Amino acid sequence: MQRFRGLDRRDKEKMNTILLQAPWMKDYLSSELVFENLYVWTVTEPFQMGEFDHFCLLRCVLNGQLNYLPPIAETEDHFREGLEWIRSHDPNAKVIGLTSDMVRLSQGPETLILYDDFYSEYIYRPNDLIQMYGKIYKRKRNQLKQFQQYDSHLRAYTSGDLDQVLDLLDRYIRQGGSDSDHPALLRALTLLDSLDLFCDLYWVKNKVVALSIGCVSAFGHGIVLFEKADVDYAGSYTAIIQKAAEIHYRDCAYISRQEDIGIPELRKAKLAYHPIKKERKFVAQFDSVIKDLYLLYRVSFDDSADYVDYFFLRQVKREKTVFVMEGEQVVSGLHLVDKTLSFNQQNWTCPFVVAAATLPDFRRQGRMRAVMKETLNRLAREQRAFLSLYPVEKQLYTVYGFVPFVFSRPLPEGLPEMKCTLEQTVSAEALAEIYDHAVQNCEGQMVRSIDYWRDHINRLAQDGIDFYLLKNGRESLGYLAKKAEAIEEILVDKPVQVKVKELPDLENRIFDNDGKPENMIRICSLMQFLRHYHPPVDTFPALKVGVKDDWIDENNATFSLSVVNGKMKVEPCEETDVCLTIAELTTMVFTGKGPKMLQALFPERICISFDRY
Known part of the structure; x- marks a missing residue:
């Protein structure tokens, strides 16, 4: 196998020399293949170079994933040869x-090409x-006037x-900035x-209040490598x-001011300087099953291409997909996204079904x-x-044992x-604060971390959906996500009817x-x-329960339930006092609707959830 080595100046x-001969690099405006950018980042992203007869390859392991940069080659055939080497040696x-x-x-029968919004450049x-x-x-001109009030000077x-x-970097961190790029800087x-x-x-x-590091690339465009400033x-x-x-x-x-790496606030900041375009970049991967699942999604749902690529x-x-094949083709499948369900004042890992679908020619044949x-x-x-879903x-x-556990009305x-x-x-923190306050005493909601909110903002942005705070004066009563007048999600954290002039048909539900x-x-x-x-009680006399599940054999059981000193005891038995299907038991657990003899263990609850995917 070809030996890779560390990148050298x-x-x-x-x-x-190679890249300037490549026709596809004529209008290159990105930064990955700008050597200066690559080399300063080797301190945290140790790229290796492999030299072959007709091409060179650069690779690096990032977050446990092996990534290659596009092949460095002079001709289209040699570029494709480099891609084939990657596919065959590191699929x-x-x-x-x-x-x-x-x-x-880069197209190929096993190659899936996905738009990468995080690393597209402004x-x-x-x-x-x-x-x-x-x-x-x-x-921006007003901001320049504000800066003129200071006795400032610029020098190299x-x-x-x-x-x-x-x-300056220390102050930047104290003001909420990340230090992830400081070693490279x-x-x-x-x-x-x-x-x-x-x-x-x-x-x-005598204080540095802003810095900018950059270069002019071999391709003639400017690259801003780092910008930092003291926002005070x-x-x-x-x-x-x-x-x-x-x-x-x-x-x-x-000039490229590079990417926003999926940070909504950074995207907003870069857009505030009105770029002429976002230089779109893409990722290639070589898993034929994932490509089939991608095509299945595109055939079955009307989400935008950018949204599907993001997903x-x-x-x-x-490992989080389930599918069946006909020959060498995936014909039916779904995806599982792990979420955290808050229920009974406990957090439960709860997979969530996304994009369950079957190709049209294989429907009603038992594939799903x-x-x-x-x-x-x-x-x-x-x-x-x-296991949860939004159907x-x-x-x-219902045939698979699912039951509604969240209900709403005007x-x-x-x-x-x-x-x-x-x-x-675009503030994940502001949305998280509203959400956490609204659901703090509720049941059934999915826990949403700051990282979840950043992903949620970015994911919906692919479909042109933006988030808005519902402001009454200075007070935020809630938030909504919308595209034009179509509401994707709304949360109001007060028992009031919210009225928004631009949205006369806005409906808030409880x-x-x-x-x-x-x-x-x-x-x-x-x-x-x-x-x-x-259990919500300290004691509960033994009750013999039988459960029937048509889909999971190990759930077919008869057992005695009791509570001793606040702890649930489950013991096998033969006779039953009450028999339930798995659907009836799930309804009992989440809503309290069912046999009265179980209501002390599973009282009535009102669950809430805003998750759809």
Whole structure:
């Protein structure tokens, strides 16, 4: 096998010589194949180079995943040869950083090409950032005026400035910034001359308040490698961005300020400078089953291509799929997304069914029944207590033992009305705070971490859906997610009827067990549930229960339930006092509706959930 080695500064000339001959690199505006960018990041992303007869390959393990960059080659045939080497030697690897021109060269029967929104780059005209003309830049011009109040000056970095740069980075972290790129930034400072990088510092008195590090690539476009500023100095970011463009990029046709890496606030910040476009980038992977599941999704659902690509790139895992095949083709399948269910003041790992579908030519032939049976029994073997989903047609899932556990209805009449305005937000923290407060004393909701919210914002953005705070004066009453007037999700954290001028038909609902059925759930591992369930009573006399499950054999059981000193006891027995199907027991557990003799163990509850996928 070809030996790979660490990237060396001497590789710069070799890489650029090859790439400048490649026709698909003529209009290259990204940064992955810019040597300066690659080399400063080797401190945290140790790329290796492999040299072959007709191409070179660069690879790195990131978060446990082996990634390759696009092959470095002069001809289309050699580019494809490099891709074939990756596919045959590392079939589980991904090829990242493909541009639209490279996608044409990367197609293959087993190759799935996915749009990568996280690493697509924001492209600007230098003159736009220098002049900041027009209404769209009015706010930025105001920020520049604010910065002019400080006694500031700009100069190039020297090694004697390191302590002041470290002080800026420390302040940046205290203001909520991430330090994930700081090792690469500090490495860049040691390589300014050897890599032809430049670094400018804005000073106020003896303090560095902003910095910019960048280069002009071999392809002629500007690359902003790092930007940092102290936000306590109003306009500091805008000032350093403008000056860097004026001093270093004036003669470039375009500047890349790189990607937002899936951080909604960073996306908002980059869009605020009005890029002329987002340079779309793609990922190639070589799993034929995942490609079949992707095609199945596209045939079965009307979600946008960008949304589906996001789902497959960021959430789909081979081990979390269940499917059946006809010959060598996947004809029916589904995906499982692990969530955390808050129920009975306990957190339960709860897989959630997404995109269950069958190809049209194979429907009504028992394919989905086979998929669902395997899913239920796999989860039972894995001792997962529950499986949940949001059905388009609820009757399709009752046969598998699913029951509604969340119900909603319109607000009752007579509640006070409150007029609200919409304030667009990309703050995961603000949405998490509203959500957590609203659900803190409720049952049945899925726990949403900050990472969940960032993913949720990004995922819906692929379909053009944005989040808004519902503002009554300075108070946030809740949030909603919408595209035009179509509401995807709404949460109001007060018993009021919210009125929004732009949305005259806005309907806020409350959760009520006599309302319309919404989310569904079923018990998978019955014994796992019973043994970990915290009963709401200290004592409960033994009751003999029989359970019947048509889909999971191990759930067919007869057992005695009792509670001693607040702990549930489950013991096998032969006779029964009450018999239930798994659906009836699940309904009893989540709503309290069922035999009265079990209501002390499973009291009436009102569950809530906003999750649909």
